Amino acid sequence: MIVNRNHHVFKGHKTLLGSKYVTYGxxxxxxxxxxxxxxxxxxxxxxxxxxALQLSFSILCQLSTVEFAKEHAINFNTEVVKGLNxxxxxxxxxxxxxxxxxxxxxxEIVQQHAEEENKIHDQNKIINAQNKITxxxxxxxPKKSNIVKNICKELGxxxxxxxxxxxxxEGTVSxxxxxxxxxxxxxxxxxxxxxxxxxxxxxxxxKNFTKLLATQA
Numbered sequence: 112m113i114v115n116r117n118h119h120v121f122k123g124h125k126t127l128l129g130s131k132y133v134t135y136g137x138x139x140x141x142x143x144x145x146x147x148x149x150x151x152x153x154x155x156x157x158x159x160x161x162x163a164l165q166l167s168f169s170i171l172c173q174l175s176t177v178e179f180a181k182e183h184a185i186n187f188n189t190e191v192v193k194g195l196n197x198x199x200x201x202x203x204x205x206x207x208x209x210x211x212x213x214x215x216x217x218x219e220i221v222q223q224h225a226e227e228e229n230k231i232h233d234q235n236k237i238i239n240a241q242n243k244i245t246x247x248x249x250x251x252x253p254k255k256s257n258i259v260k261n262i263c264k265e266l267g268x269x270x271x272x273x274x275x276x277x278x279x280x281e282g283t284v285s286x287x288x289x290x291x292x293x294x295x296x297x298x299x300x301x302x303x304x305x306x307x308x309x310x311x312x313x314x315x316x317x318k319n320f321t322k323l324l325a326t327q328a
Contacts, residue, residue, distance in 0.1 A: 121170055121202040123156055123195060131155060133166060135173055135204075143169050146177055147184070156195040159188065167192045174204060175211050183214055259288035262301060266308075276304055 119136035126132075133140040133154050142153060147168040154169070155162025167188035171180035191210060195202070263273055270288060274281040277300050287293055293301070 119204045121173075121204070121207070123154075123166075123200045123202075125198040131162075133169075135170075140166075140169055140173065143172055146172065147181060156192050156200070157197075159193060163188050163192050170202070170207060171211065174207055179211070179215070183211075186214070255291065257288060257291050258293055259284065259291070266305070273301075277301070 121140065122134045124132045131154050140154075142150075142165060144165075147165070149168070150161040150165035152162055154166040156166055157163070164184055168180050168184040170192070171183060171187055187210065191202070191207075259270065259273075263270055266273070268276070270284045271281050274284040277284070277297065279297075287297065
């Protein structure tokens with residue numbers, strides 16, 4: 112937003128002997144070397160030299176902040192101060208403020224764009240992280256259950272007991288458990304044992320039933 116500061120103007124004057132003077136509101140414009148030191152010979156205009164750059168900074172600093180003046184001194188010199196080709200010139204503060212206002216809007220647009228890019232960048236980082244987690248989860252294979260341990264658990268016996276039932280060395284059953292596999296004959300033997308156990312349970316149930324009938328007769 113443009114703010115007119117007392118309708119002051121910047122005036123430049125170059126003497127016949129080459130000395131240069133710049134005023135603002137009829138007061139000599141400070142060079143501000145302590146803030147921005149580019150020229151050892153004071154102000155100049157109509158060029159891209161160090162004196163013109165010094166003048167650009169001082170004019171902007173008079174109507175804006177030090178940070179803005181430092182950042183935009185080169186552009187202001189190229190677009191405004193370089194065009195001051197006469198020995199005497201007048202630059203209205205309103206025109207300078209318009210220039211500042213226009214470039215401030217550009218800064219806001221750039222900042223907004225940068226913020227949007229940062230948000231997109233952060234969102235992409237989150238998505239990539241989620242994708243990595245999903246990929247890692249897919250790579251992790253579900254742990255395969257152990258067939259020997261499952262059989263022992265179902266039958267309620269130990270691996271040692273299973274070896275005794277199948278009449279094989281205990282080390283053989285342990286080897287099956289480590290490899291998590293059963294040979295074909297081992298599977299058949301276990302299936303036969305399970306079937307026999309079921310049949311034995313049936314026989315035992317029948318015997319118990321007949322005993323119960325005998326006691327009630």
